[in-house]
Amino acid sequence: VxxxxxxxxxxxxxxxxxxxxxxxxxxxxxxxxxxxxxxxxxxxxxxxxxxxxxxxxxxxxxxxxxxxxxxxxxxxxxxxxxxxxxxxxxxxxxxxxHYVKMVHNGIEYAIMQLISEVYDILKRGTGASNEQMHAYFNEWNNGKLKSYLIEITAAIFKQSDTLTNAALLDVILDKAGSKGTGKWTSQGAMNHGVAIPVIDAAVALRTISSYKTQRTQAAQLYPSRVGKVHLTVNEIADALFAAIILCYAQGLSLIATASEQLNMQVPLHDAVKVWRGGCIIRSTLLEDFYQAYQRNPMLQNILLDAPLAAQLQAHIPALRKVIAEAITAGIPVMGLYNALGYFDNYTLERMPTNMIQAQRDYFGAHTYQRTDRDGIFHTQWS
The missing domain is CATH 3.40.50.720 (NAD(P)-binding Rossmann-like Domain)
Structure with a gap:
């Protein structure tokens, strides 16, 4: 062209x-x-x-x-x-x-996955009807979760099928399509050495959703025994709120790192400013992120912003509880779990990866660094 x-x-x-x-x-x-x-x-x-x-x-x-x-x-x-x-x-x-838009789409994938998991928890875990879930999402869209994706989810629950008069959502096949931009985001993150596990999970789960025939066969071999969850609607909303913050944090940290490595000079405050309207991931949360970048334009991760940290910390207990209840009930929550896993590891001063370094040095003489002195070390383990 x-x-x-x-x-x-x-x-x-x-x-x-x-x-x-x-x-x-x-x-x-x-x-x-x-x-x-x-x-x-x-x-x-x-x-x-x-x-x-x-x-x-x-x-x-x-x-x-x-x-x-x-x-x-x-x-x-x-x-x-x-x-x-x-x-x-x-x-x-x-x-x-195009890089910023690619990551926008990756965040979009992730938030949609988180919402679908919350829908599953509400439907199978609490037995909520479409009418009840419409009311829940409608209420959430008038509060801290206000966003385009929450808004359209509320509307989806009310849509009737013109062919059967049933709820349209209930007759839609559970195979999610994609245009490839989510995969690009995951590949880009790998290339730039940035962890975006919620986006990665969202991409992987769309792929698993395409295995419809295999999943049907597997469901017969491993019959589901889904139990009920003991959760309030507010706890579920708080968990979703925390996970969405973590999702944005991962995407924005990817833009920050890629911008530095590729010398693109992306103004992150302008990226979140643009996303506040018109786009699929628009959300009231973006105002908070915009303020965080106004406070520190060089912020590598929004989790390092003190006001946002306080806000997130208040919602992490709900995320833990929702994940624990869902897993116990047999409801898959890979997106929510990856959000919490990212948080727990990102905020851990000492990870157990010292064991990995010891193993690498044991079998491959890959060396290691120490906590008590500078330098590169190798041990004859056996």
Whole structure:
């Protein structure tokens, strides 16, 4: 496409890729057109069908001077928050716009997985009806969990099937599709050495959901004995709230690390600012994250922000209880569990990985460092 456009363009013209392109492809295209004097900008766009009608969240990256030329156009079409504040900002150099959008999609995968697990706990663990779950999610969307995904989940419970008059949700096949952006996020995190276990779990579980025939066979070999959970609706809501914070923390830490390693110079406060409206992961929590980055623009992980830490700490007991009850009842909660596992390990001053280093040195002479002195050491174990 670029090659067909180049003969029609002049130096200073701008090509904008508003699709879900992989960020390395965007970097390559920026380099490809640079000698011609033409600017290539990769722009993440989020909002779905509603965003097309009412304005999306826009995440452009590339040459900053080129962005200044298109900024008025983008501000005009972007979603607005707080009256007339446009949900668009310059995300950084080269492939930054598409990188931020990729991670946005990874966070989207994870939050959707967390919500589906809470739905399962409510449905099978407490016996809640669709009508009751509609009421719960509707109430949650008027409080600290207020977000687009909570809002549409409440609406889904009320939708009837035009073919059977049953609840539409109950006749939808349990095989989740994907476009691949969640997988890209997991791969990117591996490449940059960043742990994002909730997003990884969400990607893996969509894959497992595709094993419908195998799962049906396995269910006959291993009959389910799902029990009831002893939880209040408020405890479940608090657990979801904590897990969602941890999900955002993982995604944002990936952007921070990748931005540094790839020299993209992503302004994280602008990323969360843009996500506050128009996009699929918009949430009132993003205001708290925005304030955290205002307090410290170089924050590597939002879990290190004291006000957010206090907020999260108050909800961790509910997350522990919900996970324990769900596991005891036989309800899978891989997303919730990975959120808690991340928290417990990230906040642990001394992990048991000293054992792993000892094992590595034992069988492979990979050496180790010590806690009591500097240097690299090796032991003859046997």
């Amino acid at each position: 670029i090659n067909s456009l180049l003969p029609l363009l002049q130096p200073g013209d701008i090509i904008i890729d508003g699709g879900n392109s992989f960020y390395t492809d965007t970097i390559r295209r920026v380099t490809q057109v640079a000698p011609t004097g033409i600017h290539f900008m990769g722009m993440g766009v989020s909002g779905g069908e509603e965003g097309a009608r009412r304005g999306p969240a826009l995440m452009p990256g590339g040459d900053e001077n080129a962005y200044q030329h298109i900024q008025p156009i983008l501000q005009a079409i972007a979603a607005k928050v707080h009256g007339n504040e446009p949900c668009v900002a310059y995300m950084g150099k080269d492939g930054a716009g």
